[in-house]
Amino acid sequence: MRGVRFEEFGGPEVLRVVELDAPEPAAGEVTIDIAYVGVNFADLQARSTGYRVPGLPFVPGLELSGRIRALGSGVEGFTIGQPVAAITEGGAYAEVVRAKAATVFPIPDGIDLRTAATLPTVLPTAYALVNTVGRVRPGEIVLVQAAAGGVGTVAGQVAKLAGASAVYGVVSSTEKAEYARKRGYDDAFLSDTFDTDVLAATGGRGVDLVLDPVGGDTLRRSLDTLALFGRLVSFGNAGGEPAWQVGQPELYPRGRSISGFSILSLTATEPQVLREIAAHAFELVTSGKVELPITAEFPLAEAGDAHRLMGGRTSTGKLILAV
Numbered sequence: 177m178r179g180v181r182f183e184e185f186g187g188p189e190v191l192r193v194v195e196l197d198a199p200e201p202a203a204g205e206v207t208i209d210i211a212y213v214g215v216n217f218a219d220l221q222a223r224s225t226g227y228r229v230p231g232l233p234f235v236p237g238l239e240l241s242g243r244i245r246a247l248g249s250g251v252e253g254f255t256i257g258q259p260v261a262a263i264t265e266g267g268a269y270a271e272v273v274r275a276k277a278a279t280v281f282p283i284p285d286g287i288d289l290r291t292a293a294t295l296p297t298v299l300p301t302a303y304a305l306v307n308t309v310g311r312v313r314p315g316e317i318v319l320v321q322a323a324a325g326g327v328g329t330v331a332g333q334v335a336k337l338a339g340a341s342a343v344y345g346v347v348s349s350t351e352k353a354e355y356a357r358k359r360g361y362d363d364a365f366l367s368d369t370f371d372t373d374v375l376a377a378t379g380g381r382g383v384d385l386v387l388d389p390v391g392g393d394t395l396r397r398s399l400d401t402l403a404l405f406g407r408l409v410s411f412g413n414a415g416g417e418p419a420w421q422v423g424q425p426e427l428y429p430r431g432r433s434i435s436g437f438s439i440l441s442l443t444a445t446e447p448q449v450l451r452e453i454a455a456h457a458f459e460l461v462t463s464g465k466v467e468l469p470i471t472a473e474f475p476l477a478e479a480g481d482a483h484r485l486m487g488g489r490t491s492t493g494k495l496i497l498a499v
């Protein structure tokens with residue numbers, strides 16, 4: 177089978193098309209003939225910094241859609257040829273992938289294979305950030321960093337459905353701000369000035385919840401946009417700054433809290449909880465309440481171009497690879 181892998185860490189040019197043996201399913205696993213792969217920022221971090229890469233060479237790719245190819249021993253509830261979507265621990269930039277049956281999902285009625293490839297990571301992540309970890313209550317105000325990206329595009333919509341009275345986004349360009357406003361954000365601010373803009377938009381009150389995938393200075397500035405007893409959920413480090421640290425001086429005076437979330441850790445440790453969250457999240461798409469536009473599609477062999485687009489900070493919505 178064809179796959180795209182890297183043998184060293186670096187820029188998009190380290191992604192190479194290679195011929196590989198198709199994997200066989202171990203006990204409790206399935207193999208899937210892949211149709212489409214969702215591109216995640218974590219794929220870029222794997223390629224450039226080794227994020228969650230157990231060893232080289234490595235085939236990236238965390239989410240995909242396709243058809244069940246073979247069942248490992250002990251797997252029940254799936255049939256050969258069944259259309260599915262899945263989260264994996266890598267390996268999806270290929271024609272065939274192995275996945276734990278516990279993190280493979282039948283594709284909901286009315287969803288095609290192309291759309292299904294966009295669902296496994298982004299939707300459950302946004303759902304968990306807003307509802308499970310962020311615990312948005314009706315009437316609260318929410319701020320989402322990287323609002324025009326994959327997670328950001330749906331997080332605003334999910335927050336509105338949870339009853340948020342206003343949802344603001346932060347982005348790096350006026351084009352992205354325009355996109356975010358069309359995707360359910362009440363307003364979108366530029367990264368340089370978001371803290372003063374948010375305080376102005378809320379009459380100095382601040383927001384109840386910030387969702388932050390950027391980290392570093394952005395996270396520290398986001399803390400200062402929180403209202404009394406406000407909460408921040410950290411879920412990424414797209415800015416590439418050293419791991420943040422905060423303590424009593426930042427948290428005590430106004431009763432702030434910080435929590436974290438990782439869908440890949442949840443996938444590895446609590447697949448049943450992931451399935452419950454995913455079921456709620458997928459329902460938001462099948463009912464038409466949440467939309468995640470695919471804004472660019474690349475052939476598998478051109479995965480490097482998808483990485484260039486996302487890494488250059490000009491992409492919006494979701495990028496996919498066609499296998």
Ligand SMILES: NC(=O)c1ccc[n+]([C@@H]2O[C@H](COP(=O)([O-])OP(=O)(O)OC[C@H]3O[C@@H](n4cnc5c(N)ncnc54)[C@H](OP(=O)(O)O)[C@@H]3O)[C@@H](O)[C@H]2O)c1
Pocket residue numbers: 215216217218297298301322323324325326327328346347348349352367389390411412413414415416437438439440486487488489490491492493
């Ligand atoms: N913890 C979890 O479970 C989980 C799950 C999925 C994704 N994530 C995280 O959520 C974030 C978004 O992921 P995604 O896959 O949906 O990607 P994406 O948002 O489509 O693309 C990457 C985003 O990062 C922002 N960004 C900020 N600083 C950047 C920098 N220095 N270089 C490049 N991009 C930068 C860009 O927005 P601007 O250009 O507007 O700043 C862009 O929206 C990532 O940090 C990812 O690791 C976490």
